[in-house]
Amino acid sequence: MGLTYQHFENTEVVIGILALQGAFVEHQATIQNLSVKRKISVSLVRTVEDLELCDALIIPGGESTTIALLARLAGLLEPLRAFVKTKPVWGTCAGAILLSQVVEGTKKGGQEVLGGISITIARNGWGSQVESFEADLEVEGLRDSQTPFTGIFIRAPVVLTLTPSPADPPIQVIARLAPNLLPPSLPSLEDDDPKTIVALRQGLHFLTTFHPELTHDDRFHEYFVRECVLARAE
């Protein structure tokens, strides 16, 4: 339909948000209000047809067991796994669990994941809801990076080990919890312990164990779009 003749800058980039369960509306609103140089449209993904339209995907927070089951029932598991192999994907909290290669602390019988990032992650790593917390994060590479970002950690997962093979893209740590902000349940960790990692990137894949979509701060969304989605499109 003539798309090939359009100037590249004018083509729209479609960012899908997996909308099976969880806080997908919050991501949708934040992405829609971003001001970036390329035209971006947001699409909620509930079926295989929805996914086929997307250039990138955000997997929101929610219950990872519920999202995985609904993905399987909707016939989305394999299409999502294929999508993750080639396209930019960001997972927040439950989404981070689904993007991990190995998950610990799963329900009996285990849990289906999509993979994509070479780490082992533990569900509910800090404990139950009464251990949920907010903490200020210092993040290099964000716009306005001297202003801390309020990380909201809700029954958050914890990164246990980084397991990249030589063939994988390197893992880049984007944010860590400062030692004085660690939950009291984990009194002392070495500075470079993977458990302090709360945001990381591997190639086109990005994960945060906290919820940027619950704040009014769009800097992580802007980062994902700039570094993972548009950098690739250019």
Added chain:
Amino acid sequence: MSTPAPTTPTIQATSAPQGAGTSSTPTTAPARSSQREGGNSLGTFGVKSGLAQMLKGGVIMDVINAEQARIAEEAGACAVMALERVPADIRAEGGVARMSDPQMIKEIVDAVTIPVMAKVRIGHFVEAQILQAIGVDYIDESEVLTPADDEHHINKHGFKVPFVCGARDLGEALRRISEGAAFIRTKGEAGTGNVVEAVRHSRAVFSQIRRASVMNEEELYLFAKEIQAPFHLLKETARLKRLPVVNFAAGGIATPADAALMMQLGCDGVFVGSGIFHSGDPAKRARAIVQAVTHHNNPKILSEVSEDLGAAMVGLTIDGNLKGGLMAKRGH
């Protein structure tokens, strides 16, 4: 379990009157970082209402033991509500319904990885202290149990654990939020398998929000007085054109179509109480309701998941003769 944060009030404080001990919180506005001291802050309104946001588009199922909790988890429940008797049985058996045995709640917590909620009687802040100490993820201050206080609700600001409360209209919802509820549900009429009251309550809330959203400030002052709601919360609701916290449907939902109906009316998710484990094939019905909530706008998928579910729970007509009485009238 971990040790409590030194920066955070806990129920070990000997003179703590209500909950976790921020007894000096006269503030009614849900503020992020309300208990922020130092860097890492637990129990903020942000993490309380945030967990409810993570449950959106999901189904919270009543379960009475670890086995049912596992069935619910496998069926895709985003959380379970642990209680000794589902509302239909409370109706049938009568008597005073209280908080469940902590031992039984702990067994359910150990059996599943999804959040576990449990109910306390309206106004019974000591039952709430006990549930917080066990480490449940959410407390339902519920009209399904026999009220412990027929005038006062729990001051929920003082707890680290978040609360969900029932409401029949906007005024009641905002009064509960003002007391610290981080999550609202319709009351409906629990244990009846009859969705009519849940529809009535959610229509009332949404219609009042639509009216408020076009009012000017003078009219909002008057409306706040009429519906007995705190003005600042009403103003915020009018600005947002929705409740400032997550809003689920509850009370009488029995089929996938009921669940999709509540979603299309504008609810963020559903609670299903007696409707699952009082039906012919609980696992299949539970999974169908989970799918119906996600695909609530897709009649083709709704028709597929509604097929061949076996017998639904027996429904009751809601009138003055309803056995067990009208639970929705408890609390105000």
